[in-house]
Amino acid sequence: MRPSQDLVPPPSKQPSNGLMDRLRSLGLKRGAAALLFTRLFKKKSTRKLMKMGRSGFQKGRSGLSKATEITGQELSSRAKQTARSIKHHSKPKNLNKDYRKLLHLTQEIGYDRGIEKLFFIPAKGFISLDELTIDSPNRQFGHNYHPIHRLSFNWAMAQIPDQLDKFTFVDYGAGRGRALLLASLLPFRKIIGVEFANELHDDANMNIAQFPRSLMKCRDVDCLLMDAVDFPIPETRGVFLFNDSFDREVLETVLARIGSSYRANPRRIYLVFVRPLHAKVLDSLIERTVIFEPIYHSKSEKMRMQILSPDQVQIFRTLI
Numbered sequence: 367m368r369p370s371q372d373l374v375p376p377p378s379k380q381p382s383n384g385l386m387d388r389l390r391s392l393g394l395k396r397g398a399a400a401l402l403f404t405r406l407f408k409k410k411s412t413r414k415l416m417k418m419g420r421s422g423f424q425k426g427r428s429g430l431s432k433a434t435e436i437t438g439q440e441l442s443s444r445a446k447q448t449a450r451s452i453k454h455h456s457k458p459k460n461l462n463k464d465y466r467k468l469l470h471l472t473q474e475i476g477y478d479r480g481i482e483k484l485f486f487i488p489a490k491g492f493i494s495l496d497e498l499t500i501d502s503p504n505r506q507f508g509h510n511y512h513p514i515h516r517l518s519f520n521w522a523m524a525q526i527p528d529q530l531d532k533f534t535f536v537d538y539g540a541g542r543g544r545a546l547l548l549a550s551l552l553p554f555r556k557i558i559g560v561e562f563a564n565e566l567h568d569d570a571n572m573n574i575a576q577f578p579r580s581l582m583k584c585r586d587v588d589c590l591l592m593d594a595v596d597f598p599i600p601e602t603r604g605v606f607l608f609n610d611s612f613d614r615e616v617l618e619t620v621l622a623r624i625g626s627s628y629r630a631n632p633r634r635i636y637l638v639f640v641r642p643l644h645a646k647v648l649d650s651l652i653e654r655t656v657i658f659e660p661i662y663h664s665k666s667e668k669m670r671m672q673i674l675s676p677d678q679v680q681i682f683r684t685l686i
């Protein structure tokens with residue numbers, strides 16, 4: 367049956383060739399396909415459905431293009447951020463910083479673990495002086511607590527050629543006592559810590575009391591609660607440790623006290639600086655004492671420490 371003229375949809379509503387082709391591909395003749403389309407099209411529900419479909423499609427398309435735009439922006443800003451970060455981290459100064467950070471971490475979770483197991487109160491970690499009870503005007507010049515790495519300590523001690531049993535070991539700013547107890551594994555004559563933060567001093571004494579005596583080559587270990595500037599310098603030979611303890615204002619006074627003690631009783635004294643103050647500052651302070659000279663390490667030792675140690679170590683000794 368041929369479809370009557372009035373059933374054929376007006377030109378604007380003619381089914382697209384694509385749709386007609388599809389209807390025809392279903393086996394319908396052209397006329398029948400047109401009739402079917404017109405009937406379907408005339409139905410309100412069909413038109414509504416088609417409208418919804420069209421608007422859904424348009425919304426989807428605009429959503430997609432918006433998403434692409436946003437993702438593109440995000441990706442490009444992320445790419446820029448990453449590029450900035452790569453540029454920042456690849457500067458030699460920052461590469462070195464990152465490498466030292468990594469060494470700190472590997473020391474802490476590797477080499478320091480053995481000694482940490484022996485502590486009653488863990489010495490590892492960082493404590494800000496703001497959280498501690500300190501009765502001293504030098505609080506403002508004090509550096510926050512973090513313990514020495516075992517590698518840095520052992521390496522520094524290995525640079526001292528003398529028999530240690532004649533020496534008193536002093537840790538200026540003893541914290542929780544890690545350096546004191548590492549020193550107790552060596553045959554020092556006496557070991558003294560000086561700490562001005564109440565809580566750290568208590569922890570250090572607790573650690574000293576609980577440390578396995580069988581491992582200690584020196585059992586005369588004590589930690590005093592006082593400011594470093596008030597500590598009376600021992601009359602014996604000495605190895606004095608300064609592990610990132612305080613600013614130049616305090617160090618100046620401490621060095622002056624060590625200087626006058628030495629002049630009254632000349633003897634061998636080693637100053638061991640771990641993470642020292644800026645080289646220029648430290649050198650000028652040491653030069654002013656006129657009694658110390660630096661110990662220079664062999665090139666291979668220096669290289670080994672530069673590669674392995676997270677900390678810089680500088681050692682000076684009295685001229686005698």
Ligand SMILES: C[S@@+](CC[C@H](N)C(=O)[O-])C[C@H]1O[C@@H](n2cnc3c(N)ncnc32)[C@H](O)[C@@H]1O
Pocket residue numbers: 495504505507508509510511512513514537538539540541542543544545560561562563566592593594595609610611612616
């Ligand atoms: C980086 S920590 C070193 C801890 C310990 N020497 C070690 O190596 O494990 C520095 C310590 O110095 C102490 N300190 C800072 N200024 C001080 C001062 N004027 N007198 C005594 N202790 C001080 C801080 O409380 C802190 O515990």
